[in-house]
Amino acid sequence: FxxxxxxxxxxxxxxxxxxxxxxxxxxxxxxxxxxxxxxxxxxxxxxxxxxxxxxxxxxxxxxxxxxxxxxxxxxxxxxxxxxxxxxLLKNNSLENALFGPVEKPLSWETRHNILLGTARGLAYLHEDSQIRIVHRDIKPSNILLDEFYEAKIADFGLARLFESSHQLEVLTTKAAGTYGYMAPEYALNGQLSDKIDVYSYGIVILETVSGKRNRDRSLVDEVLEKISVCI
Missing domain, CATH: 3.30.200.20 (Phosphorylase Kinase; domain 1)
Structure with a gap:
């Protein structure tokens, strides 16, 4: 353009x-x-x-x-x-929906669908695309929402590309991403694999279910309580 x-x-x-x-x-x-x-x-x-x-x-x-x-x-x-x-995605990001200045109540069905869509996007990057991709920065601000609250993964500036699905693990000297969402083995030892996206996605699940940021000490307890009620 x-x-x-x-x-x-x-x-x-x-x-x-x-x-x-x-x-x-x-x-x-x-x-x-x-x-x-x-x-x-x-x-x-x-x-x-x-x-x-x-x-x-x-x-x-x-x-x-x-x-x-x-x-x-x-x-x-x-x-x-x-x-x-x-x-352009009409409903901004999951970050904005959960923690933005204007409250946007999300039903449990909507939250479930957002998380499911994110998982499908990650599965495609890791397993189904011609070039396998580890995103390295999965977090609510990088999950955008269209007019129907369909999740779309964005911001591939830190992504690591692999030509073969058999080589999705390497050692790197410098970790890139956002602290609070980075897997310990990657942040501390530089072990880069598709598993670090899965870890980040797990943190996103906790935040989406609880409506609290991952730095909140009550996050895990509240999520477990809500899960027990659902069961």
Missing amino acids: PYRMLKSSTANFDESHKLGEGGFGAVYKGYLPDGSEVAIKKLTVTSKHGELQFLNEVKAISNVQHRNLVRLLGCSTEGTERLLVYE
């Missing part, structure tokens, strides 16, 4: 168009010439690491297609600017 068009569609990346912001840049609401709404991710590329993060996200998401993965529509690489254009 032409950079000038994306810049214009966000009113020069005005704060009123901003949907959110992360460690690698901000996301803005924009419009394509046909009037369709899109999410434009403007990456902060001030270092070699930022450039690699951009290239990694493009490579990862352009190689996969699944109903529970966010859809990349295109990008812009004019000059030093690095922008990614995604489908």
